[in-house]
Amino acid sequence: MRAFRAGLLVGCLLVGLCPPVEADPAPSSRDVKKAREAVRERSGELSRTTAELATARSRLDQLAAEVERLVEAYNGEVVRLGQAERAHAQARVRLTAAEAEVERARQDVALVATESYAGLGLTNPIVGMMTDRGGADGFLHRASVLEHLGGERSAILGRMRDAQEVATILRTQAGNAYAAQQEAAERARQARLAAEAAVAAQRRDTEELMTREQTLRRRVEAARGHAKSLARQREAALVAGGSAMGDLAANWALTQLGKPYVWAADGPETYDCSGLSMRAWERVGVRLDHWTGTQWTSGPHVPLDQLRRGDLLFFAHVTGDPSTIHHVGIYVGQDQMVHAPQTGDVVRVASIWRGDLVGATRPR
Structure with a gap:
């Protein structure tokens, strides 16, 4: 019985002699080193992308601020354009009044001409003044005609001349001011559109960099996990190898x-x-x-x-x-x-x- 027990104990202690189940080869130190180098490379790429993203975000902030400035400038031009439109409308009212004054003056001149120069032909200077609508060749350059008229008649013709000059000035000012303001508003609108397009493009670039950074961050984490896994596997293999050596030493001693x-x-x-x-x-x-x-x-x-x-x-x-x-x-x-x-x-x-x-x- 004692011999049986001793044999049973030795048999139990010799279990290490049984061949182990074949396992996948353990990673080498070179495998672990390469995995850690991959982590460093991906971390470097991530750092560069993060720096690019910070620059892109800063650029986006600058562009957004510029857009705000240009939008406000455009808003100001729109306000001024509205003011110009109202001024133009008021100028048109004044122009209409001036033209009415011109017409009244013309009628007075016609009456004077009728009273003083009845029967004159259409080629007479007075008749030309009544039908003249202005211009380089108009009656405003025929001042000598006034010499044919005296006192009241001269005042009537002067009033007609002044009314026509006022109407001409108002017509020119109203048109020029409104046109200039329209051009300013259009320039502001184009600047705003260009700035908004730049912001949209920068936002797309920033979002692409954010996506790239997230992808790289996941790759770095994956690489770190892989490197840690290989290191653990190697450490476990080394420990297992040590255990195997101890098993072999113990088993031989039992022989x-x-x-x-x-x-x-x-x-x-x-x-x-x-x-x-x-x-x-x-x-x-x-x-x-x-x-x-x-x-x-x-x-x-x-x-x-x-x-x-x-x-x-x-x-x-x-x-x-x-x-x-x-x-x-x-x-x-x-x-x-x-x-x-x-x-x-x-x-x-x-x-x-x-x-x-x-x-x-x-x-x-």
Whole structure:
């Protein structure tokens, strides 16, 4: 029964000998480096785009302010155009009154001519003055005609002349002022339209940059996530590789069960404690000295609640003083270790829980 139990325990402890399920190859350090370089490149592109976006937004603000200025300028021209329209309408009223005055004066002149020059032909200067509508060749340049008239008649003709001059001036001023204001309003409208078009174009550019920035930000986050994932996978693979090495060391040590303890022996037929642990880790490519003193410092110290197969367990005369270590065993799982105990004994499995247990080391 005891032999059966021992065989069962060894069988359980040898589970590490079973080949692992084949897994995808772990990412290499080069893969991780390339992924991190991709993060840096995309972050740089994102930074450049963010700077461009800030410039575009600033430009958009400037253009929007300019549009507001031009819109207000246009509004001012529209107001002035309205004023010009009203002034033009008032000028037309005055022009109509002036033209009526011209007509009344013309009638008075006609009456004078009728009274004073009855029967004159149409070629007479007085008749020409009555029918003249102005112009370079009109009656205004025939001042000599006034010499034929005296007193009241001269005053009537002067009134007609003044009325025609006033009408001409009002007609010219009204037309010119209104036309000038229409041109100013049109220029303001065109400037406003051009500014609004510039704002619309800048807004499109800004929105495109915003979309690009959002896309790049997602790409950077994706690249960072990918790099972190590769780094975690590699770290896990390294840890798993270490675990595999520990499994192999523990499994090999279990194949040495029953071989006698001999002081300072390191195999292949006899062992002392540090000779067995040295040869076990040698099987997985880790070189250890044949001495518990340096084996204790051959790797990181491991808390006893985080032991993995292959870890080395150390025992000392004074548990608080590693310099008094005198024994080492190899952890094989289930709170058990394989070790070469002492003279007269053989390599065997035993519990790790002894009063002189100091701690554990994971060789590297």
